[in-house]
Amino acid sequence: MNGAMETVGLVLVIAGCVFYAAGTIGLLRFPDVYSRLHALTKADNQGLLLVCLGLAVLAGSVQVAFLLIVVWSVGLVAAAVSAHLIARHARHAGEPHASRETER
């Protein structure tokens, strides 16, 4: 039982890390601000959720699990607002849009 829980927790944490890695690759490789933000926020929020879930399973305590949910929610709020503000600023500053440029 204990070993099984540990395995589940570790798999979740590692899966979260894979999402983080994907988000980071997206940040480095994607062509413009908007798609980079897309990669960062979506992948990282998912990664954070999986890491938090994994840690909650590993901790095996309801209190810790609850706190990790709070951590994830606050992370979500921060990511959503900062991504929105960056995208908004970029749009107002006339930041080019990669796909539109290639169409031209």
Place this chain on the structure above:
Amino acid sequence: MTVGVVVDMMLGLALVALSLRVVTGGSLFRDIVLFILFGLLVALSWARLGAPDLALAEAAIGAGLTGALMLMAYRSIGADTEERPVRRRPGVALVVAVLTGSLVAVIGLAALGIERVPDAAGDAVLEALPGTGLGNAVTGVLLVFRGLDTMLEMAVLLVALLGAWTVLGDARPGRVHRVDRRTPLVGSLLTVVAPITLLVAVHLLLAGTDAPGGAFQAGAVLTGCGVLMVLTGTLRPTAVAGFATRLLVVAGLAAFVLVGAGAGFVGHAPMTLTGTWAVYLIETAMMLSIALTMTLLFARARGLRGEGS
């Protein structure tokens, strides 16, 4: 164990590499961002070293607030220096590098040669801690065993603010680049985050007696709330410090002095804290002073007023 060592080595290498990038980077803005990242990695290192109090303080003050202050400073000078590459002087840099390198080497070599002293202060603190009624050795050291140091730290913070006010002179309070609160999500961010930061600050303050936390961490988190409120225009900088502002700014130092002097009057040794109530009182006052001082420094103001008033 081995995984831990690998993580620690990666952290150490990343710290060295980052610090190199910070001082040799091309643009001011990137240097600031890298410096914030550096602070976060330092916080992680403290956590790895088993010093959660320091990790919290470094993350909140070193990475968070210092970063916010530097970005604010960049904003006020950045417009015309943005694209101009920073001029480097290789000769001066070499001299500085050699000197600091030798200093670090000497200290490092000396540290390697140090043997554990049997009656070190740390052991004495841990032995005497139960008598203080505090469960957190860091808080015990900060407030009881080395209380005078902490009191003087509050004095340093106060002097820093007075210095900033002097430099500010009669100038109008700095124009803070604000985000309109009607911008989608920003208003709701404030509604959600402000109560949470308050809760976290008070929790850190109360937890500080028995667990990692305390006035500095709580004050830094509260400052985060203040910075957010200044940035969204909920708090507006003013050119004059009101009575309440002055009172709150000196509260930390004043609480320390009054409690310490009071203990002297009722027959204890001066600067004795006669109970955990004194710790709570001083920590609360320190938290408020730290938060207000840092928020004022961020807003480049002498006072703050609400949006409507």
